[in-house]
Amino acid sequence: MTNTDSLYRLAAGTLMPGFQGTTAPAWVLSALDEGLASVCIYGPNIASPAQVTELMGALRAAAPQALFTLDEEGGDVTRLHYLTGSNQPGNAVLGRLNDPATTASSAAAIAAELRELGFNLNLAPDADVNSTDTNPVIGVRSFGADAELVARHTVSWVAGLQDAGVAACAKHFPGHGDTSTDSHHTLPTIDVDRQTLTTRELVPFAAAIDGGIASIMTSHIMVPSVDSEHPATFSRAILHDLLRAEMGFEGAIITDALDMAGASAETGIEVAAVRALAAGADLLCLGSETTQERYAGIVEAIVRSVRDGHLSLERLQDAARRTAELAAAYSPSANWPEATEAPGPAIAAAFDVSASARRWIELPQAAEFVTFDSATNLAVGHVPWGPAAVQAHTDIGNISADSKLALIGRGIDEHHGIWKAAADLRRSGREVIVVDCGWPRMKVDLVTFGASRAVAAALVDFLTR
Structure with a gap:
């Protein structure tokens, strides 16, 4: 393998595109063969139970070692049950029931469905503290408005999912609960002092780290008390200094979708990808409508940034390594325990x-x-x-x-x-x-x-x- 081939493979090893349609495009299968780390499945990719089974079979056969991913929070945010609505109650209901065993059982049931289809990374749970009632994007996705309650149920949900063989991803670091705008459309600000951030927003993430969570997702928000210049996804102060050095997280850092306005409306997704890697992100979620041309452009932008010295080779190698380690830790071929049937909650x-x-x-x-x-x-x-x-x-x-x-x-x-x-x-x-x-x-x-x-x-x- 030439150095150029190696660099392209490293870049691919940090990416998670989606795609349009209900069958695996040829370019996705080719990219998996060339080192693509992950593919994310969205609601519009699902047409029927038989179709998603066939789709996942084709993807997993093409890349037994890859991370196959979706947002299956249970409750209102569901991909697997996009056509019918989720068979799980969701975080806010689980938080109000306040029984950690019930929360863990709900997550384990989700894991069993995902693992049967070949998924091994779930972009959940939502670990945000919903401290603003008018929050337009979190709301019932949160376990509640109390940081300690959210932390308790985040830990239980993560354990239920990961003990059943699917990696969890707590989101949206360092906390999206205190916003009245939606980062899909704009760039929100969490305008709180560092003490409030530490004793509210960060509490569930710290608990998840102590509980062994496999990955954490960034948010496209401004947190001026930590970094007044860069959104969290592009902030070394937030991803490296706070999450890695101060909080001790050693797992994979995954970005929220980079096609969201809060991430790339001003710069374009290619620039956003390089900025996220440089800040400390390891696996870049590219969004649901990634095309072959966009994917190729992002890979090329990463390779070019290394050659130009704007992104260090060591940082790219570190990102690809952490992503590969996540995939290896949650290999579908491992002997995971069978899920036990639990009664549904009241x-x-x-x-x-x-x-x-x-x-x-x-x-x-x-x-x-x-x-x-x-x-x-x-x-x-x-x-x-x-x-x-x-x-x-x-x-x-x-x-x-x-x-x-x-x-x-x-x-x-x-x-x-x-x-x-x-x-x-x-x-x-x-x-x-x-x-x-x-x-x-x-x-x-x-x-x-x-x-x-x-x-x-x-x-x-x-x-x-």
Whole structure:
């Protein structure tokens, strides 16, 4: 192998592209043969259980040693169940149940599904402390607003996943919970002093490191108390000085998707890739719509930066080494224990139920559920949610004349259309409750703290018991 070949292979060994379509493109298979470290699967890559089984079989056959990856948080963020909604409750529900064993069981169930298909890295759990109720991108993806509770359940979730043979990745370091903007679209700022950062945002990550987490994901946010010039993904002060030197993390540092506006809107993804590696990242998530041309351009940019002296060869070698060690530690061919079947949690125990909702439940009329369109974020995507995910939705134009009505939304704020509908129906004499399947922003009759298929089934059962 020539030095040039070796350098290109090193660069490929730090990359994790996605791709478009439901079959493995020839360029991805070729890149895997040439040293590509990882491939990330997204919701639009999945068309059916049989198709994803065939897809993963083709990818794993092409690269038995690679990291095959997805975001399977359970709850609202699901890739494996993108077509139906997740069969797991999600972090906010697990945090409210506050039983670490239940949290670990949920993660182990996810690991069993992933490992059967050939995945060995899961970009989860979300370890953010959701300290801002209006956070547009975290919300129910978080275990809660208390740092110690989030830390406790992060550790349990990581153990459940990794003990079953799938590497975990705590995100979004150093903490995305205290933002009111979404880094998919802009560059948020965590404007807290270093003491607050240490005693709130960093607590779950420190616990995860102590618990042996395999990888940690960066966030595209500004944290001026640590680095006033560079977003976390591109900050040596945050990735090396804080995460490596101060917190003692020795695993792989993975970037959030570099095609997000908070990472590359101003510079382009090729520059962002080099900056992330130089700052201390090891595995670069390139995003869901990576093309052959973009991938080749990123590899070339990394190689050129080493030749030009803008990125040291030692840093690139270190990144490729840490990524390869992660893959080796979670080899699908290892003899991992079989997952044990655990009873599902009593999800409804996590609901916040008002007196008005309890009175509504006792009314003798038949219940109908009306789901209102609610904005979501790119992390969630277009996944069936709420009662509609379990075929319990009635269009508002088709409601019965004498039923009681549960109006369902998520992330309901004062401007949400659900309020006018509720007021109009109540004026006409109907019995109505308003249900929020998200993180509550204002007072409603019932909050589920999640919108997954599992939570939706529990909600329908709870309201019709």
